[in-house]
Amino acid sequence: MLEVAALVGLVVTQPLLDVLGRSPDFFLFHRASRADVLLLVALIAIAPTVPFALLGAVGLVAGRPARAALHTLVVGLLLAALAVQVGRHVTPLRGVPLLVVAVAAGAGAAAAHRRWRAIARVLRVAAVGPLVFVGLFVFASPASAVVLPRGDGGAAGVAGAGAHPPVVMIVLDELPLVSLLGPDKRIDAARYPHFAELAAGSTWYRNATGVSGWTPYALPAMLRGRYPAEPIAPHYSRYPDNLFTALGGLYDIKAEESITRLCPPSRCEQPASPEQGLGVLVRESGKLLRQVTAPVDSRIDPEESYREQTRAEAGLDAAEPVPNDPKFRWDTLDDNQPARFTTFLAGLRPADRPTLHFLHLLMPHSPWVYLPSGAHYAAPEDLPSDGTGWVDLARARHLAQLGYTDRLIGETLRTLRATGLYDKALVVVTADHGVSFRKDWQGRGLDAINHAPDQVAWVPMFLKQPGQRTGRIDDQNWQHVDLLPTIADETHMRIPWQMEGRPASQAPRETSDKRFYDTPGQPLTFPGGVPSPAAAPAPDPLVGTRVGEKPPGGTATVGNLAAFRDVDPARGELPALVWGTVPASVPDGTRLAVAVNGTVGAVVPVVPPDHAGRRFAALLPDDRLFAAGANRLDLYRVGADGALSRLTLS
Incomplete structure (x- = not known):
């Protein structure tokens, strides 16, 4: 049993605690308590061994030869599973070939284990491994801050002479500045009217950059005024001095954080939160384990579980009455708007004491599931976001969700004006980092930073002073460590620790270079300057056209065909993403036109085949294509001459 425990530790406990520990x-x-984390760690260390212990008990009844054979089989299977993980890291093999090699390696290792006792002795000594892995997680990993937090103190700022206005601060997530820009480097007011409205009444620091592409490093830097120095948890016990503690002595704090916990419990509580408790931790850890042990490449990242709960899911009442805008689908927004945004909006009320209203909203951060109207759509989890065809789809979905984010900004501005806070408050709207949609460099890791810093580093940064009515553009070299010094300057608070940023009211930096961190303590430097937006792809001339009867010309399988049989737009759910496969004989790059109720909504290419076949996927961002009840979905193959042939769907 000790040998099995050692192998389970290597196959399950170590890789899973390694991912979670980082x-x-x-x-x-998920707002996990210390008890939740320790119970999860205990389950990861103990539960996988239980089935094998039960098998061992059965073997005791079956007799010594059967017990030896069963033990050898279990050892072989575990060694094969370990070989899959090792092979995925050190060989180019994937899928079935990797499984075949791993099974052969497991069988050979099991035979060697049965023949040479030295291997068994080594495994028995290695049985202490799970305890070592648990100890490293609890005491040495970045996640140890959640298990063993140190105090919730922090230095309070000192109030200076002058007014202390209310502060309204929204930090969006994964929003590149260039996504908002038109060809003239101004906000594209046609697509994002509410961001344009915000810019028209505030100071827009157009040359603003974040400091890291990862929120756990970026947000603490923003709220402390210091560049990332250590890879530690974004927790108040690790960063006791921050915006919340600095203003907390004078200001009431209403903070809605998402993947940080910088505001200590003594300063604020957060009523609306995502799904939490041991159940969701176990479920999401199970997904991670499947990714860790799979013989194919997959993104092993707990961030995949970060999704804003909707207002309906959280059971919250709407924050505002229906606006007088017939084009605005308030019923959809009312159901689908993120719950923490609803709570934040409801709290925007004048108060006797100065108040900090803070919201970190995971929008337009992936997963991309919103249309600009606020309607929600389903998407398969295995759609790639990079590569030919896929990166264009990822960018289109990002821009659609950004359109919905613009709606939320509009709701914030309307609420501030309705409650009288708009003129009185210091309003800050920004994002922690961007994301690259450059082919082969999608994302915000080191490769994306090196090849597309204009999309990863530059972010929107709007600051409206109390009483400000006229917008202006300031292209000074703003870096996000300037945020806290600037807020302190505007609120007349003295920060009692050394900051590396500077208030925007001071003389601009002498250098135009930018500092950015993929790893804390290791700055990357690149030239500054307002980036130019990427040229938008020209819309396909078929989009928006009506299609009559066309001759048949092949087949296609659609993954969500059944969703078109009964569409109810009033529920805020639309089958706006269409995905499926075509036969292997269809060449790469073949154009497919996707039509709903006779109108073409998208034209997309067939992408090179992968593990799921020769796939396609199309976003239909215009919800006017859909009608209540049964909807007709058609796919057409577009010939080289532009002729359409209808595909038979299944």
């Missing part, structure tokens, strides 16, 4: 934000996002 992801304290996973526990912070």
Whole structure:
């Protein structure tokens, strides 16, 4: 049994605790308590061994030869599972070939284990491994801050002479500045009217950059005024001095954080939160384990579980009455708007004491599931976001969700004006980092930073002073460590620790270079300057056209065909993403036109085949294509001459 425990530790406990130990934000996002984390760790260390212990008990009844054979089989299977993980890291093999090699390696290792007792002795000594892995997680990993937090103190700022206005601060997530820009480097007011409205009444620091592409590093830097120095958890016990503690002595704090916990419990509580408790930790850890042990490449990242709960899911009442805008689908927004946004909006009320209203909203951060109207759509989890065809789809979905984010900004501005806070408050709207949609460099890791810093580093940064009515653009070299010094300057608070940023009212930096961190303590430097937006792809001339009867010309399988049989737009759910496969004989790059109720909504290419076949996927961002009840979905193959042939769907 000790040998099995050692192998289970290597196959399950070590890789899973390694991933989770490097992801304290996973526990912070799900608001895990210390008890939840310790119970999860105990389950990871103990539960996988239980089935094998039961098998061993059965073997005791079956007799010594059967017990020896069963033990050898279990050892072989575990060694094969370990070989899958090792093979995925050191060989180019994937899928069935990797499984075949791993099974052969497991069989050979099991035979060697049965023949040479030295191997068994080594495994028995290695049985202490799970205890070592648990100890490293609890005491040495970045996640240890969640298990063993140190105090919730922090230095309070000192109130200076002058007014202390209310502060309204929204930090959006994964929003590149260039996504908002038109060709003239101004906000594209046609697509994002509410961001344009915000810019028209505030100071827009157009040359603003974040400091890291990862929120657990970026947000603490923003709220402390210091660049990332250590890879530690974004927790108040690790960063006791921050915006919340600095203003907390004078200001009431209403903070809605997501994957950080920088505001200590003594300063604020957060009523609306994502799904939490041991159940969701176990479920999401199970998904991670499947990714860790799979013989194919997959993104092993707890961040995949970060999704804003909707107002309907959280059971919250709507924050505002229906606006007088017939184009605005308030019923959809009312059901689908993120719950923490609803709570934040409801709290925007004048108060006797100065108040900090803070919201970190995971929008337009992936997963991308919203249309600009606020309607929600389903999407398969295995759609790639990079590569030919896929990166264009990812960018289109991002921009659609950004359109919905613009709606939320509009609701915030309307609420501030309705309650009288708009003129009185210091309003800050920004994002922690961007994301690249450059082919082969999608994302915000080191490769994306090196090849597309204009999309990863530059973010929107709007600051409206109390009483400000006229917008202006300031292209000074703003870096997000300037945020806290600037807020302190505007609120007349003296920060009692050394900051590396500077208030925007001071003389601009002498250098135009930018500092950015993929790893804390290791700055990357690149030239500054307002980035130019990427040229938008020209819309396909078929989009928006009506299609009559066309001759048949092949087949296609659609993954969500059944969703078109009964569409109810009033529920805020639309089958706006269409995905499926076509026969292997269809060449790469073949254009497919996707039509709903006779109108073409998208034209997309067939992408090179992968493990799921020769796939396609199309986003239909215009919800006017859909009608209540049964909807007709058609796919057409577009010939080289532009002729359409209808595909038979299944």
